[in-house]
Amino acid sequence: MTRENSGETDSTWRALYPFESHFAEIGGQRIHYLDEGNGRPLLMVHGNPTWSFYWRELVKAFGERYRVVVPDHVGCGFSSRPEPGTYSYRLARRIDDLVALIERLDLRDVTLVAHDWGGAIGLGAAAAVPDRFGRFVLLNTAAFRSTRIPFRIRVCRAPILGRLGVQGLNLFARAAIQMAVTRPLVPAVRAGLLAPYDTWSRRRALMEFVYDIPLRPSHPSYTALHQLEQSLPRLADRPVCLIWGMKDWCFTPAFLDRFLDFFPHAHVHRLEQAGHYVVEDAPQEVIAAIERFLGEEREGATDEHG
Numbered sequence: 001m002t003r004e005n006s007g008e009t010d011s012t013w014r015a016l017y018p019f020e021s022h023f024a025e026i027g028g029q030r031i032h033y034l035d036e037g038n039g040r041p042l043l044m045v046h047g048n049p050t051w052s053f054y055w056r057e058l059v060k061a062f063g064e065r066y067r068v069v070v071p072d073h074v075g076c077g078f079s080s081r082p083e084p085g086t087y088s089y090r091l092a093r094r095i096d097d098l099v100a101l102i103e104r105l106d107l108r109d110v111t112l113v114a115h116d117w118g119g120a121i122g123l124g125a126a127a128a129v130p131d132r133f134g135r136f137v138l139l140n141t142a143a144f145r146s147t148r149i150p151f152r153i154r155v156c157r158a159p160i161l162g163r164l165g166v167q168g169l170n171l172f173a174r175a176a177i178q179m180a181v182t183r184p185l186v187p188a189v190r191a192g193l194l195a196p197y198d199t200w201s202r203r204r205a206l207m208e209f210v211y212d213i214p215l216r217p218s219h220p221s222y223t224a225l226h227q228l229e230q231s232l233p234r235l236a237d238r239p240v241c242l243i244w245g246m247k248d249w250c251f252t253p254a255f256l257d258r259f260l261d262f263f264p265h266a267h268v269h270r271l272e273q274a275g276h277y278v279v280e281d282a283p284q285e286v287i288a289a290i291e292r293f294l295g296e297e298r299e300g301a302t303d304e305h306g
Contacts, residue, residue, distance in 0.1 A: 013192030017056050021078060026100045029087065032078035033071040033101065036063035040134075041107045044070045045098065047116020047141070048209035049173040050277075051077030053192045057283040058113065058290070066111075071101055073121070075205025077196050089208035091221040091228075095124035102132055109134040111294065115279065116251070117209055119143045120228060127231035135239040136263075137290055139278050140251040144229040144258060145222070147215055150250055152179070156210045167207040173197050180276040182247050189280065232262040240266040241293040243286055245274030267293050 019034045034052055036059055044055040052070040059068050072079040073094060074087060087093070098121055102110065110133045114122035119141025126133040156162045156172055165171040177190045185193075197203045214222040240263040244256045253270075260266060269289040274281035 012188045013053070013195060016188055016192055017053050019056075019059060023078075024101055024104050026097050026104070027093075029074045029082060029097070030080040031071055031074060031097065031101060033069060034059060035105070036068045036070075037066055039066045040109055040111065041067045041069055042111045042113055043102070043107060043122065044068065045112065045114040045118030045122040046070075046073070046076070047118045048076075049176055049197065049206045050116070050193060051196055053077070053195070054115070054277070054279060055113075056192075057279065058287060061287045062290075067107075069105060069107065071098065072196075073097070073117075073205065075208070081202055081204065084204075089205065090212060090224070091120060091124065091214075092224040094121045095128060095224070098122065098125040099128050102129060108132055111135045111137060113137040113139070113290070114141055115139045116141055116276070120225065123232070123235065124224070124228050126235055127228055130235065133235075133238065135241075135293075136235070137241045137243065137293065138259065139243045139286070140245050140248050140255070140276050142251060142255050142258075143225075143232060144262075145214070145225055146255070146258070148252070148254065149213060149215065153210065153213075153250065157213070162210065163207055166210060167200055167203045170194070170197055170203055172206055172210065173203070176277070179249070180280075182245075182273055182275040182281050185280060236263055236265075239293070241269070241289065242266045243269045243278065243289050244271065245276060245278035245281060246270050246272045247274060248276040248278070250276050267296075 019036060022033050022035050024031050042062055046054050051072050055070050059070060062068050074097060075081055102125060112122045112126060112133060119138050120143045123143040156166050173194055177185055177193055212221050214225050242256055242259055246253055271278060271282045271285055279286050
């Protein structure tokens with residue numbers, strides 16, 4: 001992996017990410033993942049434009065008590081960069097990749113921890129192999145149809161200017177390290193979040209994720225998202241924890257409210273001062289909320305928490 005900013009050395013951010021890399025050949029692609037600790041598995045699934053680095057504080061917090069598995073989506077992090085025309089980048093393929101990894105690692109009684117695109121991908125995997133999942137922790141994400149899309153993301157979908165900005169100038173990832181947080185990130189964290197996306201070709205997945213937002217029935221991923229939405233009631237018997245950065249301008253509190261339509265008994269933690277990168281803005285609060293959820297779930301608690 002090369003560096004996004006020559007002013008940041010590898011050791012600056014790598015010291016924050018002291019994990020052993022693992023790789024699996026899935027569908028002709030090399031998928032990178034972390035696999036730390038032992039015990040009941042926590043599967044942490046990232047979104048766009050992040051990678052497994054985003055979950056580093058949770059890996060450290062839970063790696064001594066759980067088996068923490070954290071994949072990088074194809075085209076992200078340390079995973080392979082497919083040649084043009086060899087990979088679809090669609091939601092259905094992302095779900096298939098994750099299911100294949102879950103089965104390869106034989107993960108059972110999984111706690112899904114998902115953010116951003118990780119919600120649709122992770123819950124899609126849960127709908128495909130529900131017997132392997134026991135509970136869900138969802139952070140500022142969606143897994144249902146919506147026409148809500150901020151202008152600053154909509155403009156990134158422009159056929160020529162969008163690709164030039166997102167894939168050419170890396171404006172999407174660079175903007176996120178400022179606009180997706182409510183408190184400034186330190187240089188090492190900024191460098192780590194940007195590190196995998198240092199060239200045009202290595203940023204293709206970021207662009208494809210933006211294009212894959214299905215706003216109308218004609219979109220190639222609309223059917224997959226609709227089917228996922230229809231499957232959510234069948235997952236409602238599992239314990240669910242919703243942790244939300246309430247200052248998120250992308251996955252606003254309206255998305256939290258929509259999830260509560262599907263999971264009315266969910267444990268809810270509203271972090272009033274956190275933005276979209278909720279784990280960056282409030283890592284200790286997120287860790288405490290997950291610890292509480294897992295502890296109470298083990299004890300059989302079912303009451304809702306605000």
